[in-house]
Each structure stands twice: as structure tokens, then as C-alpha cells.
Amino acid sequence: MEHPKFIITNGGHLRLGMVTLHRDLLMAHEECRGGGFYDIDYVGNAVLLSGKSFDYGPPQWSGISVLLVPEAYRGMSIIYRDSRGDELNLTAEMTINYY
Numbered sequence: 844m845e846h847p848k849f850i851i852t853n854g855g856h857l858r859l860g861m862v863t864l865h866r867d868l869l870m871a872h873e874e875c876r877g878g879g880f881y882d883i884d885y886v887g888n889a890v891l892l893s894g895k896s897f898d899y900g901p902p903q904w905s906g907i908s909v910l911l912v913p914e915a916y917r918g919m920s921i922i923y924r925d926s927r928g929d930e931l932n933l934t935a936e937m938t939i940n941y942y
Contacts, residue, residue: 849892850878851902856911857921865896877902879923889920892933901925909938917941 845861852858853874860868865878878896883889895901902923910933912921921933933939 849881851876855907875899892923
């Protein structure tokens with residue numbers, strides 16, 4: 844069954860998609876630096892990330908210097924909420940480049 848999942852690649856790409864497994868979001872020769880689940884808040888204009896990948900664990904934000912985000916999400920806030928409920932506003936805390 845497919846679910847809205849995201850991963851962070853070793854190259855810093857934020858990749859989202861409806862997949863069965865987080866590894867389905869990886870391309871050849873990429874490694875995963877964690878992942879979780881996502882939701883799009885259209886009213887609040889935000890990408891809401893949460894949880895962790897059962898295969899790769901929680902996203903390792905500290906290992907990424909620049910977060911590469913698809914152009915479709917330009918102008919939206921990107922928020923990650925961990926399992927304790929703590930929030931990290933990635934838009935404010937990280938350097939983001941859009942592609």
C-alpha cells in the first residue's frame with residue numbers, strides 16, 4: 844500500500860512521493876539520510892514532514908549543508924516534527940536551493 848513518504852538523500856535532495864517503501868524514492872547510486880512521512884497544508888502554505896523511515900531512521904538534518912527542494916514547493920514553509928513533537932522550521936534554519 845502506498846503512503847506519502849519523504850527521504851533526504853546523501854546529496855541533500857528532499858524527495859517526496861506516494862510509495863510503498865522509502866527506498867522506492869532513491870535513484871541509482873544514492874544513499875538515504877533518513878526520511879518519514881509528509882502532508883501538504885494548502886491553507887497554511889506548508890510542507891509538513893514528520894516521523895521516521897522504518898528502514899533508514901529519522902532524517903539526519905545536521906549532515907546536510909544545503910537542502911535541495913523541488914521548485915513546486917518554492918514559497919512554502921517546510922516544517923519537520925519529530926516523534927517527541929518538537930518542530931524544526933527547515934525554511935528558517937537551513938539553506939534551501941530549489942531545482
